[in-house]
Amino acid sequence: MSESARRESPEQAEFRARCRRWLGANVPPPAPVRLPQTALEIMTRAQLDYLCAWQKAAYDAGLVGCDYPVEYGGGGRSDCQRIANEEMQRIGTPYFPNVIGLGMAAPTIFHHGSEQLKRELLPKLLSGEEIWCQGFSEPGAGSDLASVQTFAEPRGDKWIINGHKVWTSLAHFASWMILLARTDKAGKHAGLSYFVVPIEAALGKGVTVRPLIKITGETGFNEVLFEDLEIDDGMRLDEVGKGWTVAMTTLLHERGAGPLVTPQSGGRRAGESEDTGNASRLIELARHSWRNGARAADDPVIRDRIMQLAIREDGFALNQKRARVPALAEDMMRIPLQWKLAISELSQDAAALALDIEGAASSLYMADPNAPQGGRWPLAYLNSFGMTIAAGTSEVQRNILGERVLGLAKTR
Amino acid sequence: MSMPRDFGFGDEALMLRDAARRFFQTNMPADRLHRLVAANPDPAREPECAWDRGLWQQMAELGWTGLAVPERAGGLGMPCVAVTALAEEAGRAAFPSPLLPTLHATYVLAACGTQAADAALAEIAEGRAATLALTNARGVWDGAASDVIFSDGKLNGTAWYVQDARKAELFVVLALENGRAGLYLVRAGAAGMDVVADAIVDLTRDQAHIRFDGVAVESVLAPAGAAAAVIRAAEPALLTLIAADMCGAAEWQLQTTAEYARVRQQFDRPIGFFQAVKHPLVELMMQIDTARSHVYNAACAIDNEPARALRAAHMAKACASDMAAFGSSRSVQLHGGIGFTWECFVHLYFKRQLHNQMLMGDGPYHRARLADLLMGPVGA
Numbered sequence: 001m002s003e004s005a006r007r008e009s010p011e012q013a014e015f016r017a018r019c020r021r022w023l024g025a026n027v028p029p030p031a032p033v034r035l036p037q038t039a040l041e042i043m044t045r046a047q048l049d050y051l052c053a054w055q056k057a058a059y060d061a062g063l064v065g066c067d068y069p070v071e072y073g074g075g076g077r078s079d080c081q082r083i084a085n086e087e088m089q090r091i092g093t094p095y096f097p098n099v100i101g102l103g104m105a106a107p108t109i110f111h112h113g114s115e116q117l118k119r120e121l122l123p124k125l126l127s128g129e130e131i132w133c134q135g136f137s138e139p140g141a142g143s144d145l146a147s148v149q150t151f152a153e154p155r156g157d158k159w160i161i162n163g164h165k166v167w168t169s170l171a172h173f174a175s176w177m178i179l180l181a182r183t184d185k186a187g188k189h190a191g192l193s194y195f196v197v198p199i200e201a202a203l204g205k206g207v208t209v210r211p212l213i214k215i216t217g218e219t220g221f222n223e224v225l226f227e228d229l230e231i232d233d234g235m236r237l238d239e240v241g242k243g244w245t246v247a248m249t250t251l252l253h254e255r256g257a258g259p260l261v262t263p264q265s266g267g268r269r270a271g272e273s274e275d276t277g278n279a280s281r282l283i284e285l286a287r288h289s290w291r292n293g294a295r296a297a298d299d300p301v302i303r304d305r306i307m308q309l310a311i312r313e314d315g316f317a318l319n320q321k322r323a324r325v326p327a328l329a330e331d332m333m334r335i336p337l338q339w340k341l342a343i344s345e346l347s348q349d350a351a352a353l354a355l356d357i358e359g360a361a362s363s364l365y366m367a368d369p370n371a372p373q374g375g376r377w378p379l380a381y382l383n384s385f386g387m388t389i390a391a392g393t394s395e396v397q398r399n400i401l402g403e404r405v406l407g408l409a410k411t412r
Numbered sequence: 413m414s415m416p417r418d419f420g421f422g423d424e425a426l427m428l429r430d431a432a433r434r435f436f437q438t439n440m441p442a443d444r445l446h447r448l449v450a451a452n453p454d455p456a457r458e459p460e461c462a463w464d465r466g467l468w469q470q471m472a473e474l475g476w477t478g479l480a481v482p483e484r485a486g487g488l489g490m491p492c493v494a495v496t497a498l499a500e501e502a503g504r505a506a507f508p509s510p511l512l513p514t515l516h517a518t519y520v521l522a523a524c525g526t527q528a529a530d531a532a533l534a535e536i537a538e539g540r541a542a543t544l545a546l547t548n549a550r551g552v553w554d555g556a557a558s559d560v561i562f563s564d565g566k567l568n569g570t571a572w573y574v575q576d577a578r579k580a581e582l583f584v585v586l587a588l589e590n591g592r593a594g595l596y597l598v599r600a601g602a603a604g605m606d607v608v609a610d611a612i613v614d615l616t617r618d619q620a621h622i623r624f625d626g627v628a629v630e631s632v633l634a635p636a637g638a639a640a641a642v643i644r645a646a647e648p649a650l651l652t653l654i655a656a657d658m659c660g661a662a663e664w665q666l667q668t669t670a671e672y673a674r675v676r677q678q679f680d681r682p683i684g685f686f687q688a689v690k691h692p693l694v695e696l697m698m699q700i701d702t703a704r705s706h707v708y709n710a711a712c713a714i715d716n717e718p719a720r721a722l723r724a725a726h727m728a729k730a731c732a733s734d735m736a737a738f739g740s741s742r743s744v745q746l747h748g749g750i751g752f753t754w755e756c757f758v759h760l761y762f763k764r765q766l767h768n769q770m771l772m773g774d775g776p777y778h779r780a781r782l783a784d785l786l787m788g789p790v791g792a
Contacts, residue, residue, distance in 0.1 A: 408684030
């Protein structure tokens with residue numbers, strides 16, 4: 001019996017076998033186009049179509065939204081998404097394109113949406129037929145998210161929205177946006193409300209989406225402008241003035257610490273056979289890289305740094321395992337709240353180390369024919385700052401951990 | 413065999429952990445510990461050996477000191493995760509006792525597989541303290557070298573860095589016979605044996621080098637040529653238990669320093685408000701959690717998948733050693749002026765961690781050995 005198969009309920013064991021059978025017979029075809037490193041850099045319709053077809057197939061097979069109720073398009077199971085994720089990661093399927101929908105919008109709508117919104121929105125979100133984006137950050141509201149100024153003004157049973165959102169990944173393909181907006185200029189946190197907004201239907205009619213260019217040279221995120229956009233009051237989640245509470249549900253899930261497990265596919269990129277973890281990739285890289293005329297794998301400092309990374313990477317996985325054993329964690333939120341900070345800094349440090357391993361060749365970027373692995377590591381390093389900045393910077397994460405887990409005085 | 417999802421912590425192990433935590437909290441709170449081991453701050457004092465023999469006797473009666481002794485030798489034969497939990501709780505209390513060396517000797521003796529070794533194990537199960545004498549003057553921890561010679565049933569030479577030597581009754585001595593290493597049992601007070609106490613930084617232990625001048629061994633635990641394999645088999649447990657001690661001690665450092673940051677006011681605020689204080693404490697918490705998961709994983713591998721145990725134990729010891737260095741330095745620094753004094757309890761843990769960090773090899777050493785396992789040797 002494999003490690004993960006032990007101590008599972010009969011339902012879970014049956015479900016795992018089902019996932020494995022289906023995945024065995026339905027390995028997705030190779031992508032006809034080069035795919036970016038994550039869903040957040042999807043730039044072309046061809047990339048999107050390939051990935052959406054995969055999400056739809058996995059959804060139809062019951063591997064996406066397993067733990068959501070059937071009436072909302074889910075599988076109606078209990079604690080099974082984790083198993084589907086493990087099986088997809090095991091064989092290294094492509095990633096899902098609707099990451100913001102699955103990871104943030106779905107749990108938020110599930111916990112705070114009206115019955116009608118849940119029935120209407122969740123099925124197409126889970127299947128990937130409708131892509132979602134997130135309207136939180138603004139030019140003047142980054143780490144201090146509660147200072148958002150985008151304003152929703154009540155008019156009858158409608159809201160009129162004006163404002164400016166930034167760093168909006170996937171907005172150029174999105175049908176829907178989760179929106180944090182100000183409905184009261186007096187209170188800071190208490191003046192916020194939370195909406196779902198059909199932005200695609202309003203393009204050119206109150207909504208403008210403009211691409212922003214990332215540090216990597218890629219697009220994939222945008223700014224979104226609202227000018228007198230009118231939406232129904234039925235698009236509101238929870239009560240007026242409760243927007244901050246709703247946003248906390250979104251952020252908790254975005255940071256991997258929420259109660260609902262996010263459907264996650266393997267994350268395989270085109271032409272890559274297996275996802276084996278950064279440490280093994282770096283060991284392989286060091287065997288084939290030359291620095292200052294010597295093999296990187298023979299450099300004692302490089303060896304030490306790869307081992308440090310391997311220890312952190314294994315430790316991260318072991319922490320997730322331990323977090324599921326209540327008797328081995330004094331505070332149930334202590335490890336889950338570390339997830340986002342740990343994984344983003346681990347990825348960043350792995351990429352930085354890869355550049356050091358590559359030595360002179362690390363100067364070669366994506367378009368260079370001699371770039372090792374198509375310039376993957378310089379791209380990954382540049383891209384990694386998206387992870388350590390988005391969804392609450394590493395600095396904000398450390399504040400949250402210090403305040404919630406260690407009880408230290410609040411910074412804000 | 414496979415690795416259980418809960419690291420193999422059964423109810424018995426969890427009950428033991430909780431009982432141990434209460435026992436150490438009740439019997440050795442930090443103020444009592446300080447009175448016991450730090451009564452004399454004079455750096456020129458004679459090496460001390462302060463501990464509470466009565467508590468050791470109680471622990472022996474509870475079966476804790478013989479926890480890892482196999483059932484065949486009259487012990488409880490508890491899984492390594494349970495032993496790890498006990499070591500972690502002892503570390504949390506910076507408890508002065510021969511527990512760690514006795515557990516270490518237990519794993520080495522259990523790997524010998526000889527009648528003589530099982531007889532020594534039976535004595536440990538009865539409450540006798542034991543320790544290992546397997547390091548030479550150059551600090552070789554892995555049994556590859558020794559400054560002690562065995563011939564005609566007698567030991568000559570010196571063993572170095574022997575842990576809690578003045579608390580132990582049984583000594584497991586590594587010695588060379590015609591260049592081949594064996595393990596031999598010597599009892600405290602044997603004729604020709606001189607235990608020379610080292611003046612050490614750590615106040616919660618004692619350490620010595622032992623001069624052997626024609627000491628007759630009581631028994632041959634592992635014959636010449638057999639010691640290397642024995643030590644290799646026991647090494648994962650030796651490393652994992654030190655790492656567990658470090659995790660427990662570091663959690664005390666974290667909680668104590670966080671409490672200070674919650675109450676100490678400067679600039680009209682508790683100092684934990686400031687990110688220069690808050691963020692290092694969070695970093696320490698994350699390092700502790702990673703080290704702790706590695707420790708449980710290594711113990712779990714020892715119990716369930718021995719082929720993976722050495723790799724896991726190198727990771728645990730390397731991770732915990734670096735974590736301990738960081739935690740100790742922050743615990744003193746973030747206490748400010750008071751943290752620099754003898755009266756503040758943090759120095760007890762700081763010094764215990766310094767000792768733990770180097771004991772059986774530090775972070776860089778274990779990463780180098782891990783790299784040999786995962787990457788092959790340099791030039792391969």
